[in-house]
Amino acid sequence: xxxxxxxxxxxxxxxxxxxxxxxxxxxxxxxxxxxxxxxxxxxxxxxxxxxxxxxxxxxxxxxxxxxxxxxxxxxxxxxxxxxxxxxxxxxxxxxxxxxxxxxxxxxxxxxxxxxxxxxxxxxxxxxxxxxxxxxxxxxxxxxxxxxxxxxxxxxxxxxxxxxxxxxxxxxxxxxxxxxxxxxxxxxxxxxxxxxxxxxxxxxxxxxxxxxxxxxxxxxxxxxxxxxxxxxxxxxxxxxxxxxxxxxxxxxxxxxxxxxxxxxxxxxxxxxxxxxxxxxxxxxxxxxxxxxxxxxxx
Numbered sequence: 001x002x003x004x005x006x007x008x009x010x011x012x013x014x015x016x017x018x019x020x021x022x023x024x025x026x027x028x029x030x031x032x033x034x035x036x037x038x039x040x041x042x043x044x045x046x047x048x049x050x051x052x053x054x055x056x057x058x059x060x061x062x063x064x065x066x067x068x069x070x071x072x073x074x075x076x077x078x079x080x081x082x083x084x085x086x087x088x089x090x091x092x093x094x095x096x097x098x099x100x101x102x103x104x105x106x107x108x109x110x111x112x113x114x115x116x117x118x119x120x121x122x123x124x125x126x127x128x129x130x131x132x133x134x135x136x137x138x139x140x141x142x143x144x145x146x147x148x149x150x151x152x153x154x155x156x157x158x159x160x161x162x163x164x165x166x167x168x169x170x171x172x173x174x175x176x177x178x179x180x181x182x183x184x185x186x187x188x189x190x191x192x193x194x195x196x197x198x199x200x201x202x203x204x205x206x207x208x209x210x211x212x213x214x215x216x217x218x219x220x221x222x223x224x225x226x227x228x229x230x231x232x233x234x235x236x237x238x239x240x241x242x243x244x245x246x247x248x249x250x251x252x253x254x255x256x257x258x259x260x261x262x263x264x265x266x267x268x269x270x271x272x273x274x275x276x277x278x279x280x281x282x283x284x285x286x287x288x289x290x291x292x293x294x295x296x297x
Contacts, residue, residue: 003073004266005148005177006061007140007166008157009132010079010103011111012086013058013294015255016048018116023124026116033125033185036114041128044114056293057093058113060154060184063256063294067263067284069096070296073270076100076148078139080162082131086110102141106131121251121289135162137169145174150205150266154182158195171202180266181225183209189216200224208262229265229278231258231285239265239278247286256294261285 018026026044028034036044045052065075077094081087081103087110094101114126135157145151151174157163171179181204183189189196200223207225209217214230217223231237233254236246264284268277288296 003148003270004065004068004075004150004152004263005145005174006065006075006152007078007135007170008061008153009059009111009127009129010062010081010087010090011059011113011127011132012090013054013056013113013115013255014045014052015054015056015115015117015253015292016051017053018048018051018118020118023116023118026124026126028116028124028126030118030124031122032187033127034187036126036128038109038128038130040126041112041114044126054292056295057090058256058294059111060156060182060259061152063259064152064263065099066096066295067260068267069098071264071267071280071284072098073267074098076102076141076144078102078141078166080104080106080131080135080139082106082108082110084110086112087131100144102139104134104136104139106134108134115255117253117255121254123253123255129160133160133162135160135166137166140166140170140173142173145170145177148174148177149270150180151177152180152262152266155184155188155192155196158199159188159192164195167199178205179203180206180208180262181223182262183207183213183217186213186216189213189220193220196221196223210258229262231261237261237278237282239274242275242278244278244282246282249286249290251289253292254289257285257288259294260288260296
């Protein structure tokens with residue numbers, strides 16, 4: 001049986017070290033995300049070419065599924081990629097025996113997310129979605145979806161016409177799966193308010209996001225979620241009425257920490273109680289923050 005089925009953005013993360021002053025020049029609020037054009041992408045890559053320090057497979061849901069794999073859970077991911085080297089690189093990252101992938105090919109290039117990392121380890125993102133705009137129901141593998149305990153996706157998926165169509169198809173097909181939805185980014189709440197209203201009536205088992213995202217969505221709409229998971233960065237996380245402090249660490253790079261937390265949490269729920277699952281998830285996410293990249297190999 002497949003435990004977690006996820007769909008969403010397939011991205012290659014290009015991490016760039018920036019000083020605080022340089023980040024101000026980028027023009028994206030620290031800690032947030034902005035979508036950029038291919039022209040902006042190329043301009044940033046040219047400007048900061050000597051400050052690039054890693055190129056790694058990413059995408060929030062894919063990162064979460066990787067963390068779940070690392071915690072002995074079987075997963076499947078659906079996405080849209082370009083017919084290019086980055087697309088092949090992304091596919092090849094699903095090399096764990098517990099992970100599998102299905103995808104549609106797009107004429108657009110594989111998505112790239114620039115991760116600007118400041119000296120305090122905080123990440124700010126600029127995403128060029130590319131092929132992710134062509135996410136479609138054809139990428140879904142029905143047999144695996146219908147045998148999965150959890151269906152995992154986020155706000156990025158419902159922000160494009162193809163992603164919304166894929167979401168509707170997946171929800172209609174996975175009647176027995178517990179729906180887990182990520183708020184993803186503050187900027188997407190107001191942009192996707194109509195789609196969020198629609199989703200709120202579909203029965204959400206778990207709603208998750210960081211404290212700022214959850215505060216905004218709570219003030220904007222009632223998502224009717226059965227369970228709530230909130231991350232607080234260095235302060236830890238909470239699940240319903242359970243709160244846990246994060247261990248004190250020196251943060252190198254926070255990219256992917258929240259993704260890792262939700263993936264680990266869902267993986268642990270199969271064998272552990274809520275408290276232990278949250279504890280293991282917080283600890284694993286803290287480990288992600290100790291090194292570069294969104295995933296622990």
